[in-house]
Amino acid sequence: GQSGDDLGAISGWENTHVKATGDPGDDGQPGDDGATPQIAIGSDNYWYICPSGTCTGQSGDDLGAISGWEKTPVQATGNKGDKGDTGAAGAPGATPEVAIGNDGYWYVCPSGTCTGASGDDLSAIAGWTNTNTPATGQQGAQGAQGDAIFAENGVDYTSHDDYDIFTLANSTTLQVPKYRPLSIDFAPPGTFTHSQTRDIGFTVASNARSITAVDVPRGWTVTPALEAGANPTAGTITVTAPANDGKRYTATGTATLLVSDGAERTITRPLALACPAYVAPEALGITFAQPAPFTEANVPQNIGFTTTGGVAFVKALDVPEGWTVTVSPLSGNAGTFAITAPGTPDGDVNGEALVLAADASGKSVIRALNLLLIPTHAASTRTWTFGDQTWSDAIQMPDCDKTDFEGGTDTTPKADGRRYTTGDGHTWYYYSWAYVDANKSTICPSPWRVPATEDFAAIAANAPVADLTAAWGYGGFCTSSGSLSALDSYAYYWSSTEYTLSSAYLLNYDSSSFNQGLSTYKIYGFQVRCVK
Numbered sequence: 001g002q003s004g005d006d007l008g009a010i011s012g013w014e015n016t017h018v019k020a021t022g023d024p025g026d027d028g029q030p031g032d033d034g035a036t037p038q039i040a041i042g043s044d045n046y047w048y049i050c051p052s053g054t055c056t057g058q059s060g061d062d063l064g065a066i067s068g069w070e071k072t073p074v075q076a077t078g079n080k081g082d083k084g085d086t087g088a089a090g091a092p093g094a095t096p097e098v099a100i101g102n103d104g105y106w107y108v109c110p111s112g113t114c115t116g117a118s119g120d121d122l123s124a125i126a127g128w129t130n131t132n133t134p135a136t137g138q139q140g141a142q143g144a145q146g147d148a149i150f151a152e153n154g155v156d157y158t159s160h161d162d163y164d165i166f167t168l169a170n171s172t173t174l175q176v177p178k179y180r181p182l183s184i185d186f187a188p189p190g191t192f193t194h195s196q197t198r199d200i201g202f203t204v205a206s207n208a209r210s211i212t213a214v215d216v217p218r219g220w221t222v223t224p225a226l227e228a229g230a231n232p233t234a235g236t237i238t239v240t241a242p243a244n245d246g247k248r249y250t251a252t253g254t255a256t257l258l259v260s261d262g263a264e265r266t267i268t269r270p271l272a273l274a275c276p277a278y279v280a281p282e283a284l285g286i287t288f289a290q291p292a293p294f295t296e297a298n299v300p301q302n303i304g305f306t307t308t309g310g311v312a313f314v315k316a317l318d319v320p321e322g323w324t325v326t327v328s329p330l331s332g333n334a335g336t337f338a339i340t341a342p343g344t345p346d347g348d349v350n351g352e353a354l355v356l357a358a359d360a361s362g363k364s365v366i367r368a369l370n371l372l373l374i375p376t377h378a379a380s381t382r383t384w385t386f387g388d389q390t391w392s393d394a395i396q397m398p399d400c401d402k403t404d405f406e407g408g409t410d411t412t413p414k415a416d417g418r419r420y421t422t423g424d425g426h427t428w429y430y431y432s433w434a435y436v437d438a439n440k441s442t443i444c445p446s447p448w449r450v451p452a453t454e455d456f457a458a459i460a461a462n463a464p465v466a467d468l469t470a471a472w473g474y475g476g477f478c479t480s481s482g483s484l485s486a487l488d489s490y491a492y493y494w495s496s497t498e499y500t501l502s503s504a505y506l507l508n509y510d511s512s513s514f515n516q517g518l519s520t521y522k523i524y525g526f527q528v529r530c531v532k
Contacts, residue, residue: 239273
């Protein structure tokens, strides 16, 4: 016998009356809650442990300075090892070949240099090894016949006009609605003329119950309608092309026709639409060149103008006192302004008339007509001849009426001037170079021009300083702050020649010397004379 047998019934075994296992003891008392220690990496890259699990701080902090953390001798990341030596270059590998022999098995050529190809008798060609793996598996045995879905003769297509009856093998019947195709047929409408309306006939399947047009291009109208009756098979699409009335439209586009059987089926068909392309109407307008400054009173200038956008008449409004602006009748889209300046006034006269151009509907545009009379301009005042040059008097522009000359920084001159009258009643006019440059065609109209430095050189060659001071006098210059300087001892005249971004050439003379090659800041106010 052995452990587990009924040893009391077997001869020779004596019962010690001592149990091999004692009776179960009572349950012990619950233990204290355990503490889950914390671990983290200190800022010195060593692992730290917090046995109580209640420490503050976290990885990256200086944990050695925080109570409760104990530093371990283990670094979080070890030091980088030395770089190993570069190994020797490996020998070129061989790419094996695989192919299917004529016996249907896969073959491999380990060296990749064998002759032959799939379909050959590879067993007879050196280098090929048969893998004993068939390229295609053997055909399996035919399976047992499955259960039928439908009962014998279980499909009835003829008993009902609206649905077919299917009888399943378990005698359940299903009624499936018969498929009835929806369709619509019509001839392409081609290209429309503006505002043209056409009726496009169509045919549909007898189960069609409605037809609608959606996504109609801008400017078009598309209205489809089925013929009357219970089962219509035809209808009409009424299409109207956009009008050429100035409103924008889509010349070429596609509308979508929706045909529905009234139950659950809808089909879509495109309807191509085309008409002449949109051309924006010409804007209402009038164009003319501003008249040149008038130098004589009562001598008219004729200024031609052209109109656009169907202008029907042109009229001058708010003509300044003393001026006359006569508008000729339109000839097609063109006409003429005849402008006459007022009689010679005491000073310069400038103003602005308004030109109204309107079409037959009353739409109109207004443009300004600038009017300027300069009776004291070089063309009508004293002149001096030096060599083959003719020089004008000092120029007096009508808008030079500032009480202070406005200068600026060396690189941002202001286009302004100052008029200054001395105690003896003489008026001097000073301009910044920027003003002269911006208004040179008005200051010195053709054939006059603002002199260049070489024109000043011609004066030096043909006129003694004494003659020049006797003819032109002095006048000094105006500083950038507006003060007048050297009024009775020096003369300064701008040239049209720029020197740098902030300076230009000038003519300067006093009673004993003449300088035509000097340059200075453009912000100063100098006089201007014209030459031709």
